[in-house]
Structures are given as C-alpha cells and as structure tokens.
Amino acid sequence: MSITYIEAIKQAQDECLAEDDSVFIYGQDIGNFGGAFKATQGLKKKYPDRVLDAPISEDAMIGVAIGAAINGMKPIIEMQFADFSTVGFNQIVNNAATHYFRTGVPVPMTVRLPSGGTPGSGPFHSQCLESIYSHYPGLVVMTPATIEDAYYMLKEAVQMPDPVIYCEHKFLYRWLKADKLGEPDLPINKARVVRSGKHATIVTYSAMVHEAVRAADALKEESDWDIEVVDLRMVKPIDIDTVLASIARTGRVLVLGEGFPWGGIVAEVVKQIVADGFHLLDAAPKTLNSKDTPIPFHPKLWSTHRPTPQSIAQAMRELLHQ
C-alpha cells in the first residue's frame, strides 16, 4: 500500500467529508469525473450531496463558499488550476478575506489551488499565486511540499475558521510517493529544517524544497559544502524565527521560490531577515525566482524559466564565495 501526494489530498478530503457533515467540495468536473487531477475520484459516490460540480464561474464559486461558510459550512473549493483563481480573485481578497475583520464573523473556507509548473503546461496552467494571496490581510496561505504536509495541512485548513489558500503543487502530485503516510512532526505554522547544514541556508517552500535539496546534495559532493534547507510550509503567516535560527548557524541565505521575482514571498522573507536578522548575516542575502516573463510552453524553455538544481547550485556558489 503506497501513497502519493495527490492521493494524500484525496484521502484528506475523504476523511474531512466523513468526519464532518458541514464539509462539502465544490468545483468544476469534480463529481463523477473525479476532478482534472483526480483529487476527488470516487468521492461523489460516497458523498453525493456534498461533492458538487460547478459551472465555469470562479467568482461565483467563491461567492458560494463565502455564503455557505458564513452559514456554518466548511466548503472546499477546487480551482481546476491555480491560474483560474484570478477570475475569483475579487471574491477571495475583497469578500472572504475582509469578512472577519469587518463583521466579526469568520469565513472557514479552503480554496485548493493546483499550482506550479509541469512541462508543456504554458502560461495559463503553471502559475504559482501564493504571493498575490499572501499580500492580502485575512488569508492563510499554505504551500505543502511533502505527502504528510499535503495531508495534515489540508485537514487543518478545512477546520480552520479563516479562509485558507492551499497551494498544492502539480509537479509533486504523482512524483512524490511513499510506502505509507507518516506521522505529523510539526505544528502547521512552523517551518521545517529538512536538511541540516552549517555553511549556508536555503529558505524555500513547495516543490522548490526538493530542487533545493538536490542542489545541496550536489554541492556536498562537489565541494563538501553543508547546506541547510528550510521549508516554510506556510507562507502566510511566516515562521521567521526558524529562518533566523538557521541563519544564526550559517550566516548566509538564499531565498528561493518558483513564482515570479517581483515582490512576493521571496522578497518578503528577505525583508524580514534583513529587518530582524541583519546582524546574523555574513553576506548579502541572495534570491532566486523564475524569470520575469510569462511561463513558456516548450519544455526546454520552461525548464530554464524556473529555478533548477543547477541554477540553485550556481546561486549558492556565488553566495558562498561572497
């Protein structure tokens, strides 16, 4: 019996539906079809009244979730691709995100965003949108990088009284496999040191955690550098204490993200490091994101557009030789 990242998401939803009658899932093609990525496969049969197909109306899908959440439900909205959530952006950032502050009534909804690039997906099926949602007060933004986080963080997201933007990475869906689901090892709002090191730190999240570990392994083999890798896990709010503790050990940091380079999570982490941990730094913090262009379609262009183990290792060499 093995489990993949996407199966962990499906299992978490299955259990949420089984354990709590106020949970329902709403999204395009998620019923009998089982979802574009099969994250809800078989759930319509088990919970016919609580796994509901939506018209292609992202704004209205979020509106439905808000009305239902105010009314005591815990909706999960599946966006077919994270990219399409921008059509529902207004309802997310202006309606759901402001509601608790304005009225005192929380909006316990979870919006699942199948995020990030896979080869050949192009500009409108590859985006990482955690940065734009993190900008707005009133949203929690999760970016699980492991099978266990995909499972446990989704289960907590559904029970959380606030709107959660849950960014699941499509590249990890079937690439991450395990014999069985592991035990939870950290509260969801704590960053995780996934690889210990002493010469420099890479702070990252989501699929880039795995690319960072590959780069760190390569640098170990190449020059015996010991690189620490910190997985933020949740990007709003950020556990900056774990990041600063790592930099206190290493003195150097690369902040890495798959999203676009202008502003965003990477810039925010650097801002907080500089503001609160300037004295810990032996070198200027370095950043690495995708290129500042739309995401290209052709796999050869795509694989250069986003950070790779090679480009991460190169950035680390520059950081270590500063």
Add this chain to the structure above:
Amino acid sequence: MSAPLTLPLQNRNQAISLEGVYAMYKVALKSRMLENKFSSLYKAGKILGGVYVGNGQELISGALGACLRKGTDYYAPLIRDQAGRLAFGESLLDSTRTYLGSVKGPMRGRDGNVHRGRPKEGLFAMISHLGTTASVVSGALMSERIKGTLKGKVGGTCIGDGGTSTGAFHEGVNLAAVEKLPLVVVIANNQYAYSTPNSGQYACEKLIDRAKGYGMEGYSVDGTDIVACLDVVSNAVDRARDGAGPQLIEANFLRLSGHGEHDDAFYVDEAIKQSKLGSDGLVNAKNFLMEKGMLDEKKYQDLHDSLQAEIQEAVAQAQQEPDPDPFKDDWRALSSNLV
C-alpha cells in the same frame, strides 16, 4: 379598518391588501426620513464617509425586505436599500451607529454605512464590488439544501442597472438558475449608474429579457407603484418559496438624487424627470392610501411625527456613543492563532 399588519408580509394576499400596503408604506417613509436626516447630517459634516440615499427606490426595496422573513430567509441588500433593510428588520440604531461612527455599531468602525450587515442574522454585509451578492446568497441557500433545511426558505438580493453589467452578476444568477435555488433578484433600474445612463450600460431592449436567457422566471414592474411592487415581489418570493426556482424582477424608476450626496446629478435628462418614470413613488403611495381611506392628513402628520421622534432618538443615541479606539482594537484580520 382591520387590525394593522406587521412585517414580514406572509404571502401575496397579505402584501396586496390595503393593510399590507400601509405596513410597507410606513417603512418606506421611515427610510426616506432617515436618509433625509443623514443627508442633513452629511451637509453639516457630521457623517463619516459618504451618504448614498435610496430616494425613488424605497418601494421596490421595501417590498423585497417586507416579504423576506428574518430568521428564516437571507437578504443581501445593496447601497440604496435602506427601506429593504428596515423592512427586513434591521434596527434604526444599526444605521445611525454606523453612519455616525459609534463603536457599538455592527461594524465597530471597521467598515462604514451601506456596508453594514449582520451575517449571522441572515443580513449580509455587502462589499463595494458589484454583482458579488447573488452567488453569496446562493451559497447560503446551497448550504441549507445540503443540511436538508432549504424547504420554505428564500434568499433575496438587489442589484442596480449598472451592476448587471458585471461578470460577477452573470456568474451568480446563472449559478442560481443552474442550481434551481429559491433566489429572488431585484434589478433596481434607476436609469443611471453614477452618471452613466442605461444606453451606456446595456444594448438589449429591457434588462428583464435576460431572465429567459438565464432560465429564470422574470417580471417587470413600475417601481413608482407601491401596489405593483408588492404584488410582483410577493408573488416572486412566494414562487421561490414554493420551489419554482430563481426569480428575476426588473423595477423601473428614476433615482431621485445624485449618486451620493456629493453629486448634484446635473446629467439627469430633464425629459425623464418629467415622465412617469420620474415620479416619486412615495408621493404616489401616499396619494393611493389617502384615496383608499387608509391615510388622511392628520394620520400622516401623526405618523410623520412619530417616525421623526424615533429617528431623532436613534441619532441622539449614536451621537453620544464612543468612537472606536485604535489603541483598544485588536487589529486582527484572522480569527485563528497562527502567529
């Protein structure tokens, strides 16, 4: 005269009875008087934020509020729905406290005036982005369906002529129709969206023609005729409550004010003002009730004076209450403890 009816009006028969008409007229008049008061206070610099009055919209707005049942139904009003709010059962104090900045208001100073609401009581708190309410009310109704408690419940919301041009509105009403929800959507067609006339907003002959396109039952009504408004709205609410699916109503009238109190509405066409569309529904309603013997000058004056006293009391109460204290506000946008 038979015993006075109180709101909510339970069905179409009640709504179009003289007693029903009178019950709603009182609320519409109260709304006009309250907003006249806000307008005066605005001009005296006593109001926080803007004032967007519903002059001309009281009849159609009040009719929807009067036919919905607080505690059972859901209501998502928009900016010119003071009458609907009062008819639905929102207190005068919720209004005056918000406009005058009292921390005791439902929004506690965190949002203003027409954005106020009590979502836990089925009175949703609008955002400024138009078209978003149809889907939110639909979500509340879908949750009732999931819980098995939808039967006998209705959701109502209002949109302006301008708001019908948004994608959000289209998505919301289309979704309600697909789900066959008991949603009543009133299009308050007051001829202008801020300064933009209908010719700049849509190209179909009548907005209500869109009902067929959505697969909704649709009704057109003269928004200056109190009996027609109550007749059409109560019928639509009854139909929705009985399971006939979503209902679309277009009420035509003229906005008898600027977009807000800052706007002198110089752009409004004189010909519309002089037409039947430009008549004041509240005056028409008063004349109708006088003709029917439900009202005379003495009774009107007594009603006016008692409403004035009620409004003055709510204003005075809010004026003596404290502002929000920025040093005491908890400044939390999340209810979870994650930091």
